[in-house]
Amino acid sequence: RWWRYVSVHDMWSAARGVLVASLVADVTVYLVSPVHNVRLPRSIAVMDLLITMALIAGARLLARTVIERPRGGVVARGKEVIVVGAGDAGRLVVQEMQRSRMLAATPIGFVDDDRDKKNSRILGVRVLGTTDELPRIIRDHQPDEILIAIPSASGQMRRRVVEAAQRTNIPVKTLPGLYELISGDVDLAGQIRPVQVEDVLGREQVEVAFDEIAAYLRDQTVLVTGAGGSIGSELCRQIARVGPARLLLADNAETPLFEIERELVDDRDFTPALPIIVDVRDRRAVRREVFEKYRPTVVFHAAAYKHVPLMNTHPLASVRNNVIATRVVAELAAEFDVERFVLVSTDKAVNPQTVMGQSKAICEWIIESLGHRRDIATRFVAVRFGNVLNSSGSVIPTFRRQIEKGGPVTVTHPEMTRYFMTIPEAVSLVVQAGAIGGRGQVFVLDMGEPVKIVDLACNMIRLSGKEPRLPGDPATSLRDVAVKFVGSRPGEKLHEELWGDDESVGQTDHSKIMRLSRPAVDADWLARELAELERLADEGDTLEVVAKLNAIVREPQREAAPTVSTAGLPDTAALPRTAAPPTPSS
Numbered sequence: 001r002w003w004r005y006v007s008v009h010d011m012w013s014a015a016r017g018v019l020v021a022s023l024v025a026d027v028t029v030y031l032v033s034p035v036h037n038v039r040l041p042r043s044i045a046v047m048d049l050l051i052t053m054a055l056i057a058g059a060r061l062l063a064r065t066v067i068e069r070p071r072g073g074v075v076a077r078g079k080e081v082i083v084v085g086a087g088d089a090g091r092l093v094v095q096e097m098q099r100s101r102m103l104a105a106t107p108i109g110f111v112d113d114d115r116d117k118k119n120s121r122i123l124g125v126r127v128l129g130t131t132d133e134l135p136r137i138i139r140d141h142q143p144d145e146i147l148i149a150i151p152s153a154s155g156q157m158r159r160r161v162v163e164a165a166q167r168t169n170i171p172v173k174t175l176p177g178l179y180e181l182i183s184g185d186v187d188l189a190g191q192i193r194p195v196q197v198e199d200v201l202g203r204e205q206v207e208v209a210f211d212e213i214a215a216y217l218r219d220q221t222v223l224v225t226g227a228g229g230s231i232g233s234e235l236c237r238q239i240a241r242v243g244p245a246r247l248l249l250a251d252n253a254e255t256p257l258f259e260i261e262r263e264l265v266d267d268r269d270f271t272p273a274l275p276i277i278v279d280v281r282d283r284r285a286v287r288r289e290v291f292e293k294y295r296p297t298v299v300f301h302a303a304a305y306k307h308v309p310l311m312n313t314h315p316l317a318s319v320r321n322n323v324i325a326t327r328v329v330a331e332l333a334a335e336f337d338v339e340r341f342v343l344v345s346t347d348k349a350v351n352p353q354t355v356m357g358q359s360k361a362i363c364e365w366i367i368e369s370l371g372h373r374r375d376i377a378t379r380f381v382a383v384r385f386g387n388v389l390n391s392s393g394s395v396i397p398t399f400r401r402q403i404e405k406g407g408p409v410t411v412t413h414p415e416m417t418r419y420f421m422t423i424p425e426a427v428s429l430v431v432q433a434g435a436i437g438g439r440g441q442v443f444v445l446d447m448g449e450p451v452k453i454v455d456l457a458c459n460m461i462r463l464s465g466k467e468p469r470l471p472g473d474p475a476t477s478l479r480d481v482a483v484k485f486v487g488s489r490p491g492e493k494l495h496e497e498l499w500g501d502d503e504s505v506g507q508t509d510h511s512k513i514m515r516l517s518r519p520a521v522d523a524d525w526l527a528r529e530l531a532e533l534e535r536l537a538d539e540g541d542t543l544e545v546v547a548k549l550n551a552i553v554r555e556p557q558r559e560a561a562p563t564v565s566t567a568g569l570p571d572t573a574a575l576p577r578t579a580a581p582p583t584p585s586s
Helices: 008-032 042-067 088-099 131-141 155-166 178-183 230-242 254-267 283-294 308-313 315-335 355-371 395-404 423-436 453-463 523-539 542-554
Strands: 079-084 105-111 125-129 145-148 172-174 221-225 246-251 273-277 298-301 340-346 379-385 387-389 409-411 420-422 441-445 467-469 480-485 504-507 513-517
Touching: 008 042, 079 088, 079 131, 088 105, 105 131, 125 131, 131 155, 145 155, 155 172, 155 453, 221 230, 221 283, 230 246, 230 254, 230 298, 230 423, 246 254, 246 283, 254 273, 273 283, 283 315, 298 315, 298 423, 308 315, 308 355, 315 340, 315 355, 315 379, 315 523, 315 542, 340 355, 340 423, 355 379, 355 441, 355 523, 355 542, 379 423, 387 423, 395 409, 395 453, 409 453, 420 423, 423 441, 423 513, 453 467, 453 480, 523 542
Parallel strands: 079 105, 079 145, 105 125, 145 172, 221 246, 221 298, 246 273, 298 340, 340 379, 379 441, 387 420, 409 480, 467 480
Antiparallel strands: 441 513, 504 513
């Protein structure tokens, strides 16, 4: 064993070695030795075992003690740190602080909510109290930094620690969450980072056994459209972990496509990644450059325009890139007998008030319509979820940019709420929905509780080391950052919904994925309306396109009864009818 890192496991190994050696010696001395006139007392054998064990263990303990001895006497080196969490992760971090001079940090105490640990010592560091006592502990010990060493800590717990520390302007850092530790290199000390806004949102992170649920992608040819976008690029990262035979990265944006391809090939050594610059609206190009050439077996369609205000002013682009592109890729997938097709949808498709939301609602209908056809072998699935944190152009990068400029941070309405989920969480659930999905089904991700946008803005301001100042509040210091309410934009909802009044949801095998049930749209009617919508878009008639979009979504022709197939699913996954979702409270 490497003596510097000798552990309890090593001590048990040494004990087994000493025991075997002592037994051999005892058998030799008492049974086999030709010197019969020497009669050693049996106590000698016991003493030999104990002394040998003490010397073997003591030598290793002494070596580790010398190597880890404090430098420069008992004076603390570097910053003094209070570690929140006296579990395994906290012990590892404290051990690394004591061992490595490069960290320039000295642990001066633990904080843990297990009251039985109070006043006990771990690696010589005392447990000072619970998180409820943190304000007093900070006042008494005046640390330079607080470290949250609980990878599974809830958002409420992290927020409580941050609020206690900010009263005295003490920085707070944290270990990454469980998902980050599992998906990345497990280097606890190296992954200590500042607390981020997603750490304090108050929602629990979704845990998925990704390698198990994504096994259907192994050795397959997988196509990801919109591969350079926020969702598409994360899809590529997670799919690459499973080991597909080939991963086709399709996008018409050169730079993002180049970046994700280089990341997969150079950083992750995933050579089967193949970038394809193609416009998914172009049926001939997609057929020739993708389906005929590579014959994908699984398709994740993440290519879409998503910015609501921009799509309201560019409805032709929204229809072409969202509706027409989805129809092109989905119909080609059916034609070339793709095994699975997964559409990435959005909560904006529920009771849509905007061009972007209307276009995504039609995309879901396209998937349902093709999935219900008995002459098509492809399993079509749509997955609907809300906002994802830190996606390009989303609210968090916008707020961060405004805070860096000193404000104001612009919020549309004081009561506006939105659902949030991290990009890796959303993508892992999208992949799982592709595994459990039947034919023509729409799934909804459980996004937890909605978050008030003004609370999100205030948390981000506080995490930046400043104080938020709401309208009407007096200025108290130069550290204030103003929050300004600018009013809702056209078509913007105060509260987003995950399913509509005519829709109900049932549970699946995964607690965070719900299966949607609603009356199916008439396939013949939808085909006629899509042909007319595509004609208007080709003619460039903006007003007619907007009117047609609105008419299609407002007055859809439904079949007499839903034609949802549960082929390949357990009977327990049948769709129970439930009440319409409640409006999120503010």
